[in-house]
Amino acid sequence: MIIVMKVGSPEAEIDRVNQELQTTWNLTPEKIVGKHKVVIGLVGETADLDPLQLREISPFIEDVLRVERPYKRASREFHHGEASEVAIPTPAGTVHFGEHYPLVVVAGPCSVENEAMIIETARRVKAAGAKFLRGGAYKPRTSPYAFQGHGESALELLAAAREATGLGIITELMDAEDLPALGKVADVIQVGARNMQNFSLLKKVGAQDKPVLLKRGMSATIEEWLMAAEYILAAGNSNVILCERGIRTFDRRYTRNTLDLSVIPVLRTLTHLPIMIDPSHGTGLAEYVPSMALAAIAAGTDSLMIEVHPNPAKALSDGPQSLTPERFDRLMQEMAVIGKVVNRWPQAEPALV
Numbered sequence: 001m002i003i004v005m006k007v008g009s010p011e012a013e014i015d016r017v018n019q020e021l022q023t024t025w026n027l028t029p030e031k032i033v034g035k036h037k038v039v040i041g042l043v044g045e046t047a048d049l050d051p052l053q054l055r056e057i058s059p060f061i062e063d064v065l066r067v068e069r070p071y072k073r074a075s076r077e078f079h080h081g082e083a084s085e086v087a088i089p090t091p092a093g094t095v096h097f098g099e100h101y102p103l104v105v106v107a108g109p110c111s112v113e114n115e116a117m118i119i120e121t122a123r124r125v126k127a128a129g130a131k132f133l134r135g136g137a138y139k140p141r142t143s144p145y146a147f148q149g150h151g152e153s154a155l156e157l158l159a160a161a162r163e164a165t166g167l168g169i170i171t172e173l174m175d176a177e178d179l180p181a182l183g184k185v186a187d188v189i190q191v192g193a194r195n196m197q198n199f200s201l202l203k204k205v206g207a208q209d210k211p212v213l214l215k216r217g218m219s220a221t222i223e224e225w226l227m228a229a230e231y232i233l234a235a236g237n238s239n240v241i242l243c244e245r246g247i248r249t250f251d252r253r254y255t256r257n258t259l260d261l262s263v264i265p266v267l268r269t270l271t272h273l274p275i276m277i278d279p280s281h282g283t284g285l286a287e288y289v290p291s292m293a294l295a296a297i298a299a300g301t302d303s304l305m306i307e308v309h310p311n312p313a314k315a316l317s318d319g320p321q322s323l324t325p326e327r328f329d330r331l332m333q334e335m336a337v338i339g340k341v342v343n344r345w346p347q348a349e350p351a352l353v
């Protein structure tokens with residue numbers, strides 16, 4: 001349920017309403033300050049509350065609305081019907097993810113293999129315009145015999161790449177035990193498709209401060225995905241980015257997954273959270289990544305995640321879907337064309353003289 005305060009409501013009155021909701025009504029209100037108005041969100045056992053009675057609390061209450069959806073904090077209504085932003089400090093400055101900001105590109109290998117390759121990839125994607133380096137230290141693999149990632153030593157290599165380039169780091173957390181070490185290096189913690197409904201992991205990443213990139217489970221409905229985000233938000237972390245990475249449909253021969261680009265306009269109406277598209281896992285083949293990346297920008301995504309490897313043929317994981325740095329560089333130029341048309345391309349930084 002949300003209580004919408006009138007424009008220009010005095011701060012003291014908003015505080016009084018908050019207080020009364022807690023003491024008289026035994027509720028846990030949450031104040032959400034928007035561009036023009038303040039709304040007070042109420043989650044939990046609100047089914048029996050009478051909106052008309054709540055309205056009586058203050059003449060400054062404009063409306064009391066029920067959020068009919070099962071996800072509350074993730075719902076667009078809960079955020080004034082506006083998009084929220086996730087602002088992430090990186091060594092090279094704060095990067096904003098959200099509908100009102102330029103497109104953010106995240107790039108890098110599927111897994112961190114060794115120092116030379118991660119530093120080289122970081123330098124190349126940075127030069128092409130990426131703002132974040134991705135790379136797995138802990139890899140969720142279908143086979144226990146496949147490369148599982150180098151673990152903690154790979155985290156150190158990511159830290160070195162961050163230091164060398166100023167790029168932010170996004171890396172996947174599979175086990176809550178690794179959170180302290182991973183949290184020291186990652187600017188964004190990735191929860192992978194296979195863990196989207198690992199509720200105890202969601203609660204744990206929700207209870208810490210680093211922003212979370214929540215990938216869509218390969219067979220998850222949009223509602224299940226948003227409920228997973230709700231777990232993180234409910235645990236106290238409001239910085240969640242949703243990443244579509246393809247869902248499983250019936251064709252396994254020509255594409256790895258079916259990239260559901262329709263989630264972009266759908267999520268826009270349902271949630272305020274920023275959106276990322278991963279055409280690499282979404283298609284599974286490097287040759288299809290560029291067209292899906294361009295389509296995602298045209299459809300209004302806030303960010304893209306693209307796998308890049310200096311030598312895809314030798315990659316320890318996801319080589320077939322990884323772009324070479326050269327192809328990635330060219331793709332960035334192609335993306336700039338569409339990005340400018342939809343007014344989401346970052347301004348070129350002034351050349352140093």
Ligand code: PEP
Pocket residue numbers: 110136140191192193194215245281
């Ligand atoms: C990855 O990003 O390398 C990855 C394993 O992704 P997903 O969880 O989407 O399969």
Ligand code: MN
Pocket residue numbers: 110111281307317318
């Ligand atoms: Mn991968």
